[in-house]
Every structure is written in C-alpha cells, then in structure tokens.
Amino acid sequence: MNYLEIIVITLVKILIIFTIMMLTVSYLVYFERRISAWVQNRLGPNRVGWEGVLQPFADVFKLLLKEDIVPLVANKPLHTLAPILALFVAFSTYAVIPFGPDITVFGYKVSLVVADINMGILYVLALTSLGVYAITFAGWSSGSKYSLFGGVRASAQMISYEVSMGFSVAGVLLFAESLRPVAIVEAQSGWMWNAVLQPIGFITFLVSAFAETNRLPFDLPEAEPELVGGFHTEYSSMKFAGFFLAEYANMIIASALIVTLYLGGWQIPYIELLGLPSWLTAAIQVAGFFFKVGFLLFFFLWVRWTIPRFRYDQLMSLGWKVMFPLSLINLVWVAVLIMIFKL
Amino acid sequence: MPVRRRQKDLNFWEKIYIPEIAKGLALTFKTMFKPKFTMEYPEEKFIPPPSYRGRPVLVQEENGEERCVACGLCSRVCPALAIEVQAGETDREKERYPERFEINMLRCIFCGFCEEVCPEEAIVMSKDYELAFTNREDAIYGKDELLVPVKNLNERINFLRQYK
Ligand code: SF4
Numbered sequence A: 001m002n003y004l005e006i007i008v009i010t011l012v013k014i015l016i017i018f019t020i021m022m023l024t025v026s027y028l029v030y031f032e033r034r035i036s037a038w039v040q041n042r043l044g045p046n047r048v049g050w051e052g053v054l055q056p057f058a059d060v061f062k063l064l065l066k067e068d069i070v071p072l073v074a075n076k077p078l079h080t081l082a083p084i085l086a087l088f089v090a091f092s093t094y095a096v097i098p099f100g101p102d103i104t105v106f107g108y109k110v111s112l113v114v115a116d117i118n119m120g121i122l123y124v125l126a127l128t129s130l131g132v133y134a135i136t137f138a139g140w141s142s143g144s145k146y147s148l149f150g151g152v153r154a155s156a157q158m159i160s161y162e163v164s165m166g167f168s169v170a171g172v173l174l175f176a177e178s179l180r181p182v183a184i185v186e187a188q189s190g191w192m193w194n195a196v197l198q199p200i201g202f203i204t205f206l207v208s209a210f211a212e213t214n215r216l217p218f219d220l221p222e223a224e225p226e227l228v229g230g231f232h233t234e235y236s237s238m239k240f241a242g243f244f245l246a247e248y249a250n251m252i253i254a255s256a257l258i259v260t261l262y263l264g265g266w267q268i269p270y271i272e273l274l275g276l277p278s279w280l281t282a283a284i285q286v287a288g289f290f291f292k293v294g295f296l297l298f299f300f301l302w303v304r305w306t307i308p309r310f311r312y313d314q315l316m317s318l319g320w321k322v323m324f325p326l327s328l329i330n331l332v333w334v335a336v337l338i339m340i341f342k343l
Numbered sequence B: 001m002p003v004r005r006r007q008k009d010l011n012f013w014e015k016i017y018i019p020e021i022a023k024g025l026a027l028t029f030k031t032m033f034k035p036k037f038t039m040e041y042p043e044e045k046f047i048p049p050p051s052y053r054g055r056p057v058l059v060q061e062e063n064g065e066e067r068c069v070a071c072g073l074c075s076r077v078c079p080a081l082a083i084e085v086q087a088g089e090t091d092r093e094k095e096r097y098p099e100r101f102e103i104n105m106l107r108c109i110f111c112g113f114c115e116e117v118c119p120e121e122a123i124v125m126s127k128d129y130e131l132a133f134t135n136r137e138d139a140i141y142g143k144d145e146l147l148v149p150v151k152n153l154n155e156r157i158n159f160l161r162q163y164k
C-alpha cells in the first residue's frame, strides 16, 4: 500500500465512524427520552415520523433556530472554545477503538480501527482527561456561580475517578501485555473475557466510566435541583447542543471502551468452531461488537432512570475510599492469577 | 446540633449496594413493559367527571330561552370581575332577561362562585376545557357561545343538587 491508498482508506474509515457516531448519538437522545418515558409509565415522543423516529432531526432544527445568548460577563473566547473542545474530545477518542477484526476489501487488508496505534489506551486516557478542561472552561468562563460550581465539581469528580479508572485498566494491561486495543481484544479469546477474569476491576471501571461521563448517579456537575443546569447553565442554541452531543458521544466511547477492555471487543466465544466463511465470521463479529455496545448504552440509560443522584460527599468518599482500594485489590488479584496460572 | 441517628442499620449486603441496585434495575425494567397512562390528547379526549369545573355556561331551556333572570348576583360575586350582565324587561313570566351576558374567558378563574350564587340554577360549570383564542376579543364569550341546552348539562345539575 502506498501513502495515497493509506490516506484514502483512513479517510473513508473516519467518515464511516463519524457518520455512525452522529447517528448513534441522535438516536441515543431519542431512546433516552423514550426509555425514560417507559420507565415512568409514559409514552415519550412518538409524533414526528413513525413512532417519533424523526424526533432527533426535529430537535436539531429547533436548536439551530434558537438564539445564541452569551452572558455579558462571560469570557467570550473561552465560552466559545469550551463546547468545541468537548466535541473534539468526544469524537476524536473513538479513533483507537477497534470495532471488528481485520478484513480484506478489494484485495486490501483493512483493519477495522481508524488508527491502530500501539499506545491506544494511553491516548484514550489522555484525551478523556482533556475533556475535564471543556467542562471547567465552560463553568468558569460563563461568569455565573452555578456554572462555576458545576465546573469545579466536574473537575474534582473526574480527577478522583480517573485514578480508580487508571488502576482498573492496569489490570487489563497486565493480562494483555500491551497498550494496543487490538492486542487487548485478541488476548480475550474464548471465554477469557476480562469481565469474567477480574470482576472487581470490571465493576470499578464501570462505575468510574459512569462518573467520567457525568451520567446519573454521578451527574453532580449538572445536578438540576441545586445548580440549575450546572456548567451549561449559560449556554444556548448550538453551543448547548455541542455539550449535549458530547455527553452522548462520551457515553458511546465509554461503552465501546468497556466492551474492548472487558467484554472481549468484537470476539464472540467459539465462533470459529462453526466453520463459517471468513467474511461471514467477520460480519457477525462486527455485529456482535455493536450489539454489546448497544446493550451497554441501554444499560447507561436504564441506570440513569433507576438510581438517585449521590450527594457530593458520598461521591467523593465512594471514589477515594471504595473504588480506589477496590481497583488496587483487583490489581493484586490479577497479579496473583498471572503468578499461579502463568496466563 | 442533635446527633441524628439512622432509623435502620443497613446489613452487609445492603451496604455494598450492588444487590440493591440490581433490585432497583429489575423494578424499572419490569415497569417498562407495563401499560402506559398517557392519553394521546387530540385523538383521545379526557372526559371529566361531573365534579369537574370547566368553562361556565348558561342553561338554555327546552323552549330555547335562557333560564337567567339577570339578577346580577353572579357578576357581583365573581372574584375575577369576568361577568357582565345587562338586564332587559320581558313580557314573559320571569319579567327580566339578560339583554347582554358576557364572560371574559381570559379573566375567569373557574372558581365556580357564579354557579354557587345563582338563585335560578341558570349558570353552571360545564365539562368543556378546550379554550383557545387567537385574540382578546374572541375571548369574550357572548350569549350565543354561552347558551347550552339543559339536556347536555343534566349531569352537572344533578351533581349540584346532590352535593351543593
Ligand atoms: S367561575 Fe368564578 S371567575 Fe369564572 S365567571 Fe364564574 S365566578 Fe367568575
């Protein structure tokens, strides 16, 4: 493959992933509204199109037509930068997460990941920490006390949970002996899913992922009863939509990351024993990946409409006194497993 | 500050939360498939019970005349000053009738005082809750909008006789 081919293939992959992300995000918003309604014995939006399937587009048009209000005391450059940063982080993180095995298209060998870099997990962790800045900037630059509180809480929360997140990931890395997402997925063949081997790490990572994406029960940065809208109180129109999209895109990334690290990525146990043609196997595996991600996304929504919000002090003590030690215990557990079974 | 004690000490399983969270998730999952309470409004209308206070209407007798004797009590009692009655003389038995009877629906607060004070059972609250106008003039209902045949109002009148 020459450089031109590599560039074209990568661009096509970026386009595909971006489209999938945008569509999933808009339908995630739709499903959030439908599922929340079902949980509360309501119907939810069902008017625009068949059963309301065109609702996301109606929402986008509504937001586009809204007036963009910037408070007088806001720091305007930062106020504008914050949603852009949030979106940038949300969409660029996906680059390293593989969604299928290598396939052959028109004689080219294509790996189903935009950038197969060997320190992919580090890249994800680095970019998600950048996401904190978006929220802190938004909170600080708005010039409103509620936004500021939201921003400060968000940074405190994300930094605390990043610690346990990092230590949970360390367990996975010990098994895979690589930071490359593709290698991590390949290390989980058969039933050797990390969720089975290290359940404690799975739970701590799951909880930290909820905290990192600011989803309920950890949505303190935007706790409506106390902080109006939290960090996005002073945002309107498409800037608000930017944060909204970023939140949902982050959910997709968190789900995809959990699937990659703990649920075997695109792997489906013992599928190679069926003796199917290789293209069919690959298709089923890609479908399996999307199914797992879809289930986790549903789980995110489901949890949101079930569990009440934590208090701020409870959140901090859970993060530092429970999740952090648990992730350390998980690390020791993994080390012991490796020692005993020479995995 | 007095020391606040927990009403109930949590046991070990409740303290690690996970079984409790699973219980909660199971409950919400079950709820998702239960029948919904939403009424799909324009297609499916809410029919209120007779105790409902919709817009006030004037009772129209079988012979097509209004029952009202234009005593003006309703207009006097209305806390929102929504009613305007102008009396006129008539040769009929009741001697007085309202020449003009207007209720400003932008002012009405649906308190039902007019209905309560009326000596003739001539103004009652209906079940009609669909009130929309495009300008303020349309919101002033005159006699033609207010008169409703008595056979449509029997439910409310019976309710009033029983409970008023
Ligand atoms: S319901 Fe109350 S406010 Fe309305 S017209 Fe009658 S007395 Fe006035």
Ligand code: SF4
Pocket (backbone or CB within 6 Å): B067, B068, B069, B070, B071, B072, B073, B074, B075, B085, B114, B117, B118, B119, B120, B121, B122, B123
């Ligand atoms: S109180 Fe009854 S009778 Fe008297 S004016 Fe009002 S509606 Fe007519």
